[in-house]
Structure formats: C-alpha cells, structure tokens
Amino acid sequence: MFLGLKNYILYIFQTFLNLIYNQKCLICSCSKTDSLLCKNCAKDIHYLSSFPHKIFNNIPFYSATLYEGIIKKLIHKLKFNHRKKASIPLAQILYKYFNNIKEEKEYIITYPPSFFLKSAQRGYNHMFLIAKEFSKLTGIEINKNLIKKIKYTKPQYKVKNRHKNIKGSFKINKKEIKKLKNKTILVIDDITTSGATLEEIINCFIINNIGNIICLTISKT
Numbered sequence: 503m504f505l506g507l508k509n510y511i512l513y514i515f516q517t518f519l520n521l522i523y524n525q526k527c528l529i530c531s532c533s534k535t536d537s538l539l540c541k542n543c544a545k546d547i548h549y550l551s552s553f554p555h556k557i558f559n560n561i562p563f564y565s566a567t568l569y570e571g572i573i574k575k576l577i578h579k580l581k582f583n584h585r586k587k588a589s590i591p592l593a594q595i596l597y598k599y600f601n602n603i604k605e606e607k608e609y610i611i612t613y614p615p616s617f618f619l620k621s622a623q624r625g626y627n628h629m630f631l632i633a634k635e636f637s638k639l640t641g642i643e644i645n646k647n648l649i650k651k652i653k654y655t656k657p658q659y660k661v662k663n664r665h666k667n668i669k670g671s672f673k674i675n676k677k678e679i680k681k682l683k684n685k686t687i688l689v690i691d692d693i694t695t696s697g698a699t700l701e702e703i704i705n706c707f708i709i710n711n712i713g714n715i716i717c718l719t720i721s722k723t
C-alpha cells in the first residue's frame with residue numbers, strides 16, 4: 503500500500519516536472535519519461551560489438567549501432583528537422599558504446615567540420631552539438647579547430663564516387679597540433695557509409711605525422 507502510494511506520488515511529481523519542461527520522448531512523444539528517449543524506444547537500439555568494423559592505415563573504426571530505426575530517426579530530426587535536442591540522446595548512445603572500448607588514455611574529441619555555408623544554412627553544426635554533449639558525459643575536451651574544411655563538397659549521400667568527391671577538402675590546422683601531445687584523437691561522426699570522409703581525414707593526419715587516432719561513429723550503414 504505504502505509503496506503504491508509512494509510510486510503514485512513519484513509518478514505525479516514526474517508528470518508535473520514533464521509538464522513544466524514539456525519533456526517528451528523525441529521518438530514516440532510519450533511524456534512518461536525523464537529523458538528525451540523513453541525506455542521503450544531505447545530498448546530497440548542494438549549496439550554493435552566492441553571490435554572495430556574496419557582498420558584503415560592502422561586506425562580502428564568503431565561504430566556504436568547500425569543506421570536504422572530509432573537511430574536513423576534521431577539523426578534525421580537533428581540534421582533536417584531542426585531538433586537540436588536530438589543531439590543529447592545521440593551523444594548518450596555514443597557514450598554508452600565508448601565505455602566499452604575506451605582505454606586508459608588521454609583523449610581529445612574532434613569531428614569532421616562542415617563547410618561554413620552548410621552550418622550557416624542549418625543555423626548550427628549538428629556534429630558540434632553531439633560533440634558538446636559527448637564531452638559533457640566523458641569529460642574529454644573538444645578541439646573544434648583541429649580539422650578545417652577548405653572546399654565545398656556535395657553531400658556524400660548524393661554522389662557515387664564518395665572518395666573522389668571528398669578528396670582534398672580537409673586540412674589539419676597546424677596551430678592546433680601542439681595541443682595533441684600524448685593524446686589520442688577521437689574523431690567522432692554521426693554516420694559512416696563508405697568511410698570516405700573519415701579516411702580522408704586520417705590521410706590528412708598521417709601527412710602531418712599524427713597517427714594516434716580512433717574513429718568512432720554513432721552508426722554505420
């Protein structure tokens with residue numbers, strides 16, 4: 503009886519908080535949740551194994567999930583529907599996976615930059631939002647100036663030859679290199695398809711004699 507009453511009070515309190523903050527699950531819109539992804543929706547996420555799905559030039563590529571279902575919906579909301587809050591559950595998913603692969607190392611977070619006009623058009627850089635939330639969870643510092651996008655490229659999903667499209671479009675900011683001493687660079691991204699973007703970034707690091715890198719994406723196709 504007492505437990506029932508206690509749960510009822512907690513339920514009322516939670517509902518009251520949700521009403522104030524208008525907290526709803528981003529996927530199913532239910533308000534019986536204390537996070538942006540309710541437990542019911544979160545249980546549909548299938549995490550991939552904690553082994554790299556690819557090794558490129560000795561750099562491991564990890565992916566937390568497959569680009570499907572809830573993950574696909576969250577990424578779409580963030581990138582195309584202006585739902586900036588979707589960066590929070592996406593960063594949580596990345597964090598949950600990262601906990602299985604992290605080692606006793608000092609990391610630094612970075613991500614593929616988008617061309618400035620692209621960010622201006624969207625009003626925000628979606629990868630910066632994810633990186634910011636991921637940094638809050640892990641306590642790892644972000645370096646958002648490490649990789650520069652130096653030319654406009656068509657969105658990767660719109661082209662056939664993705665390697666050719668992205669070639670020569672990034673540069674490592676030499677001023678930032680000294681900040682990398684003894685650190686492992688954690689390059690994070692939302693989706694990897696052909697891996698062309700991340701491979702191009704790896705090539706830029708290697709040209710600058712930087713090889714202490716891990717690539718980690720939320721999803722892969």
Ligand SMILES: [Zn+2]
Binds near residue numbers: 527530540541544
């Ligand atoms: Zn839900």
